[in-house]
Amino acid sequence: MYVAARVDNDKCSGCKVCIFTCPDPNVIKLNKEAKIVAINEARCKGCGLCVVACPKKALNVSS
Amino acid sequence: MSKNIFRISPGFEDIMPDEYKELVESGPYGKDLGVSDMGTFKELLEEHPLCAGCGLALSLRLILASLPNPEDTVIVGSTGCSALAFPQVAVHNIHSLFGNQNAVASGLKRALKLRFPDKVKDVVVIAGDGATADIGLDMVMQSWFRSESITTIMLDNEAYANTGGQESGMTQQGAVMNMAPKGKNFPKISLPEIAREAGCSYVASISPAQPKRLEKMVRRAILTAREVGPSYVQIFSPCPTNYKFKPQETVSRIKQHQKEGHYQTKEYINTAAQEYLASIEEGKKNE
Numbered sequence: 022m023y024v025a026a027r028v029d030n031d032k033c034s035g036c037k038v039c040i041f042t043c044p045d046p047n048v049i050k051l052n053k054e055a056k057i058v059a060i061n062e063a064r065c066k067g068c069g070l071c072v073v074a075c076p077k078k079a080l081n082v083s084s
Numbered sequence: 085m086s087k088n089i090f091r092i093s094p095g096f097e098d099i100m101p102d103e104y105k106e107l108v109e110s111g112p113y114g115k116d117l118g119v120s121d122m123g124t125f126k127e128l129l130e131e132h133p134l135c136a137g138c139g140l141a142l143s144l145r146l147i148l149a150s151l152p153n154p155e156d157t158v159i160v161g162s163t164g165c166s167a168l169a170f171p172q173v174a175v176h177n178i179h180s181l182f183g184n185q186n187a188v189a190s191g192l193k194r195a196l197k198l199r200f201p202d203k204v205k206d207v208v209v210i211a212g213d214g215a216t217a218d219i220g221l222d223m224v225m226q227s228w229f230r231s232e233s234i235t236t237i238m239l240d241n242e243a244y245a246n247t248g249g250q251e252s253g254m255t256q257q258g259a260v261m262n263m264a265p266k267g268k269n270f271p272k273i274s275l276p277e278i279a280r281e282a283g284c285s286y287v288a289s290i291s292p293a294q295p296k297r298l299e300k301m302v303r304r305a306i307l308t309a310r311e312v313g314p315s316y317v318q319i320f321s322p323c324p325t326n327y328k329f330k331p332q333e334t335v336s337r338i339k340q341h342q343k344e345g346h347y348q349t350k351e352y353i354n355t356a357a358q359e360y361l362a363s364i365e366e367g368k369k370n371e
Contacts, residue, residue, distance in 0.1 A: 040123035041295040042335060044141035046172075047130050051123040058123070064130055068137035069332030082332075
């Protein structure tokens with residue numbers, strides 16, 4: 022089953038490490054005001070690189 | 085090739101795809117943006133066909149975000165996985181015959197110098213290890229011998245990944261591939277050392293596990309090629325599909341290789357390039 026990455030808004034600190042490790046453009050974007058990232062689930066391939074890289078463990082790809 | 089080229093022609097605003105409109109509105113052209121600003125601008129169009137967890141796609145994104153002057157840059161690519169994402173790249177680009185990329189780039193750079201003598205035009209070759217170290221090594225080395233003002237960036241995924249997984253010159257000794265079932269007999273080519281000996285003014289090897297350092301090295305390489313001489317950057321971009329590891333392990337695999345000494349971050353700058361880069365970097369600090 023195809024699963025896209027999801028972000029836990031309470032844990033995200035907006036550090037952008039996930040953006041630097043995402044191989045696809047514009048899947049993860051930064052909301053500057055809220056200082057959290059937003060994931061475009063329709064375009065995410067679910068590779069999980071961002072999940073491994075996130076220092077706050079705010080992302081996951083498991084259903 | 086002015087910055088205006090990225091505007092939509094009048095009358096076509098309504099029929100252009102939303103992705104393209106967004107690219108024109110929030111692309112990096114004419115703004116001083118870098119890797120730290122990623123996520124706030126768009127460096128290539130969405131939905132490239134490279135695999136999930138592809139190290140090469142990650143490297144390509146970081147390279148595009150690192151270009152010092154994207155609106156006046158021409159990228160020359162070659163056959164391989166990276167070529168699959170080139171139609172989505174928002175920079176002028178050429179696809180050349182397998183291995184010919186440095187010869188095409190040399191001619192292009194000379195033509196741009198004649199056509200736009202007062203403008204800065206960067207020519208950057210982005211190709212895989214097969215095109216750079218195996219099939220195109222002749223053209224690559226000859227461009228270095230001739231001191232052509234171009235930057236060569238090799239995306240090293242240690243295989244011919246696009247054709248099912250044959251061993252390349254950059255594959256580690258002993259590595260077993262889909263189409264090299266007995267394991268590779270010969271050691272990996274030391275292309276950074278060859279580049280240095282062949283006359284490159286700036287040589288670096290890096291991986292996308294260090295994005296800000298990668299940005300610094302790519303910028304230094306392009307600036308060196310502008311004023312001093314040819315430059316070469318090798319970027320380790322592992323392939324989850326052919327090496328059969330999980331897509332989420334790409335970055336950890338890079339770190340493991342670095343820890344074991346199979347791949348090292350290196351930088352060589354000759355005296356002329358050192359002086360030039362020091363003057364630029366000092367000028368930026370004083371701003």
